[in-house]
Amino acid sequence: METQAHLTAITNQQNNYRRRANFPPSLWGCSFASFSFPQTEFESYNRKVEVLKENVKDMLMASTKDPAEHIEFINLLCRLGVSYHFDDEIENSLKQIFDDLPDLLEKHDFDLYTVSLLFRVLRQHGFKIPCVVFDKFKDTNGEFKKTIINDVKSILGLYEASFLGVHGEQVLDEALVYTKANLESSAMQSSPRLADHIRNALIRPFHKGVPRIEARKYISFYEEEESRNDTLLKFAKIDFNRVQLLHQQELSILSRWWNDLNFAEEFPYARDRIVEIYFWANGIHFEPQYAFSRMMATKYTKIVSLVDDTYDAYASFEEIQRFTNAIERCSMNAIDQLPADYMKVLYKALLNLFNETENDMGKQGRSYASNYVKEAFKELVRGYHAEAEWADKCHVPTFDEYVRNGLATSAYGVIMAASFLGMEEVAGGEEYEWLKCNPKIIKAGKMIGRLMNDIVGHEDEQKRGDCASGVECYMKQYDASEKKAIEEIEKMDVNAWKDINEDCMRPTNAPMLLLQHFVNLIRVTDVIYGNDDDAYTIPSSLKDYVTLLYIEQVPLYE
Structure with missing residues (x-):
């Protein structure tokens, strides 16, 4: 049995040549520990969210009449960070779309943007839509048709979809190379708003982005969209602020826990x-x-x-x-x-x-x-x-x-x-x-x-x-x-x-x-x-x- 004196001697010896990493200090210190939860403000947000949630749910259900519109609406819910309110409805809708996929693709001549969106949203929810859906956008030489090269929205959609690939899906590997090169060029020729959106995607595509960060960025991007849905935008904004209060409260509790230690x-x-x-x-x-x-x-x-x-x-x-x-x-x-x-x-x-x-x-x-x-x-x-x-x-x-x-x-x-x-x-x-x-x-x-x-x-x-x-x-x-x-x-x-x-x-x-x-x-x-x-x-x-x-x-x- 070692004596405490021996253990102390070991420690003293080690202290003579300890390494030091010299990590930068905390940026935040105790700044979050003093947060006081604004109960009245939170309850106000809750009431507004409950009302808007029903309105948005009605819009989601109404969009089912048009498959392209429906998948676009589901995508907006995901990108704006509010899809968690409608998990069951989205699950049922996507399952129905996936089950009906052969008929949908036969009846509708979806453009590249819609196919890319359909592919990404389904795969991000675990539905393995086949990558052959992109074959119709290739020419007889197996290359993507030149007619899509100036369609920035579609190119961006295909780029985002390409990150949902699995092994052996060459068309998605090719799509990534093709779209990345085109988007880098497009970013220099687009409006400041679109250019910023493209650069964000090139740095980190949506599939690799942290949902909460992506939602906050997309709220700002969507706000400047001419065809935006103002009810949906308002819902996303209020819900973001509502949930942020909860996060601030958690961070305050954890900061105090850390300070007390x-x-x-x-x-x-x-x-x-x-x-x-x-x-x-x-x-x-x-x-x-x-x-x-x-x-x-x-x-x-x-x-x-x-x-x-x-x-x-x-x-x-x-x-x-x-x-x-x-x-x-x-x-x-x-x-x-x-x-x-x-x-x-x-x-x-x-x-x-x-x-x-x-x-x-x-x-x-x-x-x-x-x-x-x-x-x-x-x-x-x-x-x-x-x-x-x-x-x-x-x-x-x-x-x-x-x-x-x-x-x-x-x-x-x-x-x-x-x-x-x-x-x-x-x-x-x-x-x-x-x-x-x-x-x-x-x-x-x-x-x-x-x-x-x-x-x-x-x-x-x-x-x-x-x-x-x-x-x-x-x-x-x-x-x-x-x-x-x-x-x-x-x-x-x-x-x-x-x-x-x-x-x-x-x-x-x-x-x-x-x-x-x-x-x-x-x-x-x-x-x-x-x-x-x-x-x-x-x-x-x-x-x-x-x-x-x-x-x-x-x-x-x-």
């Missing part, structure tokens, strides 16, 4: 990012009914971030070994084996969160859920430990070995297991087992999360002595340059999205709702790491999004 002071080496973590959780599902999911996902992801920074940027390997062993035990009795006070504080916080989860799930009769979260956390820490061991031994694993371990260190397992806590209506034991077994869609998403992080962060990580990232591992295994390694990893990202799309096509192996929320997690990752920097580490990169979603209301003009 005083972890920004306890762990000065770590990234202080409670607002950015909430942005991550909120991106998975923004709808009001998932408040508990967002709260738990935020808390767990914040603790994950602390452990990650501890392993990567502060702790010695001996301390890491001891902390990993303590996590395996998950018992307060293991706290004495930890050599440093800061580790004891972190360990105790994690155990308290586990206990909180067990109590909450026990009240719901879902005690099994807390066990799945705990096991997912253990798996994650084992992955972090493997990386720390590689760094300690200056070992560069093969790329394949790195990716296998990266499925755990993506942290997706913990984030989704925590999100499931607030989804009792669809996330039972069977769904947790599905998540644990790493089906194709989960593997693909985890790989994207791990490797996108590596692409933007590997240079800084190498400077501070982290283990080799996926980029370095690929370079070594395949004797490739850094540029070549990144190019090949980006191709893997494209193929992984095709795996994800395929697993979202019906019949699915998990509830569609869970699949959609997992895809949203990947979409948030694309926003965090998809602009050539690590927006979680560099919080200024997310500042505009945080302002857009949680600070600025949508202007209302009565």
